[in-house]
Structures are given as C-alpha cells and as structure tokens.
Amino acid sequence: MGRVPKRVDHAERRELIVEALMRVAASGGLEAISLRHVAAEAGVTTGMVQHYFATKDDLMRFALHGIMERTTARVNAAMARLPQPLTPADTVRTLLTTLLPLDEERRADGRVGLAFLAYAAVEPSAAELLRDSTRQMAAFMADQIRAARAAGEASATVDAEAAGAGLLAAMEGLSIYVLGGYYTPETALRALDAHLTMIFTSRPA
Structure with a gap:
C-alpha cells in the first residue's frame, strides 16, 4: 500500500505566513x-509564500483582514468577561480600552496598525477597507451613545455621531502617543476616561 499524502491545511499555512508578516512589520x-x-x-x-500570495500587495491585504479579525475577537472576548448585561458606557469603554496599546501584545499590533495606515495612503483597496472599518466603529459607538441617552445615562443634548467620532479619534491619538513613548498606558487610560465621563452620566466599569 502506498503512503497516504499528508493533508495540507491551507488556512493554517496562510495564517502562519500572515503571522510572520506581522512580526516582520512590528520589528522593522x-x-x-x-x-x-x-x-x-x-x-x-x-x-510557498508565492503559492498563496502572488504579490506583496495580495499578502498585505490578507494580513490587514487578519489584523481586523483578530482585533474583533479580542474585543468580543473582553466584552464576554464583563458582568452581563453591559451598559452602553461599559460597551464603549471596553471597545476603546481593548484597542489601546496597553500591553505588549497590543503594542505590537498597534505598531503594525500604524504601518498599515501609511500603506493605505498609497493603496486604494486597503484604504477603503480601513474607511469601512472606521465608519462601522464610529456608527456602533454613536448607537451606544444614543442608547445611553434614551436610558438617561448620557446627556440629553450630546450629539451621538460627533461624540462617537471624537472618542474614536481620541483613542487613535492616545494610541500613537503611547506607541511613541510620549504617554504611559496609565496616562492614556486616564485621558480616555476623562472623555467618557463628559459623555456618559453613568460611570463605566
């Protein structure tokens, strides 16, 4: 009887390659x-890399999808660890603090994320993917602020869309300052909480 060929897990190989790209990007x-x-x-x-990705741009786009999926999984896991049901304030704070580079794993992802922002400036397909992600995140936060407003847990006069966009921008800016060593994670967290308390009347967990 002949040898049975080893079954190749193509998804696993693609993930292996993408993880390698992220390590290279994080360091260099x-x-x-x-x-x-x-x-x-x-x-x-x-x-083997060329078998799965014909060009560097193909690899980069796939890696960007991978980063976004990993970030979504991290946020969902953080939400699941909190007492349920979550208030809108808890939901927004958990989302934003999970994205902040407060530990080494998130700092590595943050460095790669910054690199992809620069890449998106010259690669239209990557830029569109990032724009879609940003729009979805801002819309989600606006929905949470509206829900808090309806429940009496946010100022009745707060502009949900503007506040959601502002929180997202604050998180991104704080992330850059932490990655650059200008702010400590503790300083960034205090600054973010200060923004949250200007919107929500209930204190996030």
Missing part, C-alpha cells in the same frame, strides 16, 4: 516586508 515596519523576508520569518520557502 512595512519597508522591511518582502515575500523573501516573510518566508524566512515563517520558516518556509519563498515559493
């Missing part, structure tokens, strides 16, 4: 990325 920025460098980091051949 996107300028350090090439199919050869990613292959070396993943411990596979350049030919």
Whole structure:
C-alpha cells in the first residue's frame, strides 16, 4: 500500500505566513516586508509564500483582514468577561480600552496598525477597507451613545455621531502617543476616561 499524502491545511499555512508578516512589520515596519523576508520569518520557502500570495500587495491585504479579525475577537472576548448585561458606557469603554496599546501584545499590533495606515495612503483597496472599518466603529459607538441617552445615562443634548467620532479619534491619538513613548498606558487610560465621563452620566466599569 502506498503512503497516504499528508493533508495540507491551507488556512493554517496562510495564517502562519500572515503571522510572520506581522512580526516582520512590528520589528522593522512595512519597508522591511518582502515575500523573501516573510518566508524566512515563517520558516518556509519563498515559493510557498508565492503559492498563496502572488504579490506583496495580495499578502498585505490578507494580513490587514487578519489584523481586523483578530482585533474583533479580542474585543468580543473582553466584552464576554464583563458582568452581563453591559451598559452602553461599559460597551464603549471596553471597545476603546481593548484597542489601546496597553500591553505588549497590543503594542505590537498597534505598531503594525500604524504601518498599515501609511500603506493605505498609497493603496486604494486597503484604504477603503480601513474607511469601512472606521465608519462601522464610529456608527456602533454613536448607537451606544444614543442608547445611553434614551436610558438617561448620557446627556440629553450630546450629539451621538460627533461624540462617537471624537472618542474614536481620541483613542487613535492616545494610541500613537503611547506607541511613541510620549504617554504611559496609565496616562492614556486616564485621558480616555476623562472623555467618557463628559459623555456618559453613568460611570463605566
């Protein structure tokens, strides 16, 4: 009887390659990325990387999707750990603090995220993906603020859309300052909480 060929898990291989790209980007920025460098980091051949991703841009777009999926999973896990049901204030704070680079894992992802922002400036498909993600996140926060307003847990005069956009911008700016070493994680968290208390009358957990 002949040997049974080993079954290849293509999804696992693609994930292995994307994780390698993220490590390369976290340590050296996107300028350090090439199919050869990613292959070396993943411990596979350049030919194998090219089998799944014909070009560097294909690899970058897939990696961006992977980062967004991983971030969504992290946020969902953080939400699930809190006492249920969540208030709108708890939901917004958990979302934003999970995205802040408050520990080494999130700092590594944050460095890659900044690199992808620069990449999106010259790659239209990546820019559109990031715009969609930003619009969805801002809309979600606006919905939570409206829900808090209806429940008497936010100022009746707060502009939900503007406040949601402002919170998102505050989180992004604080993230950049933490990654640059200008703010400590503790300072960033205090600043974010100060913004939240200007919107929500109930104190987030």
